[in-house]
Amino acid sequence: MGDSRSDRFDQTAIKSRLIAVLEPAVQAQGAELVDIELTGPVQNQTLRVLVHRESGLGVDHCRDISLEVGDILDFEDLLPGRYRLEVTSPGLSRPLISDRDFGRALERNLKVVTESGRTIFGRLLEFDDELITLAGESGRDEIPRAEIAKATVEAEL
Numbered sequence: 001m002g003d004s005r006s007d008r009f010d011q012t013a014i015k016s017r018l019i020a021v022l023e024p025a026v027q028a029q030g031a032e033l034v035d036i037e038l039t040g041p042v043q044n045q046t047l048r049v050l051v052h053r054e055s056g057l058g059v060d061h062c063r064d065i066s067l068e069v070g071d072i073l074d075f076e077d078l079l080p081g082r083y084r085l086e087v088t089s090p091g092l093s094r095p096l097i098s099d100r101d102f103g104r105a106l107e108r109n110l111k112v113v114t115e116s117g118r119t120i121f122g123r124l125l126e127f128d129d130e131l132i133t134l135a136g137e138s139g140r141d142e143i144p145r146a147e148i149a150k151a152t153v154e155a156e157l
Contacts, residue, residue, distance in 0.1 A: 011038060014078065018047070021076055025068045026051055031061065034090045034100070043081035047073075050090045052104060062087045096151040102127040109154040110134060114147045121154065 037048040122134030
């Protein structure tokens with residue numbers, strides 16, 4: 001049985017290498033690499049490549065990116081054993097964490113749950129390392145990022 005710290009390090013190293021190798025290919029397809037998720041046992045993992053495209057991500061785009069990424073993975077041989085490749089958009093339920101996530105969410109409606117359990121809805125006006133600013137029914141709310149338990153984009157109907 002492997003050392004879980006060493007397994008986590010290996011996963012982190014593999015993920016970093018995957019991002020470095022795959023990001024240019026995703027960008028060449030006119031999309032942005034949001035994240036990579038590796039799940040399942042090492043010899044039969046699922047590699048989920050989360051991509052965003054400002055003008056929308058269709059099935060054809062996912063197929064083209066998947067073909068490109070699959071070719072690179074076959075050539076670079078970065079994953080041990082068998083793997084299943086999925087190319088998808090991050091979806092609305094994925095929490096916003098990084099500056100890139102908040103940047104994609106500018107001018108969109110968010111649901112923010114703070115560490116104290118308070119839920120705030122509003123349109124994301126701006127953000128920096130310290131705060132996000134929402135415009136909601138009660139006016140402007142400035143929320144320290146350190147106090148955000150979860151922030152997600154709300155569907156706009």
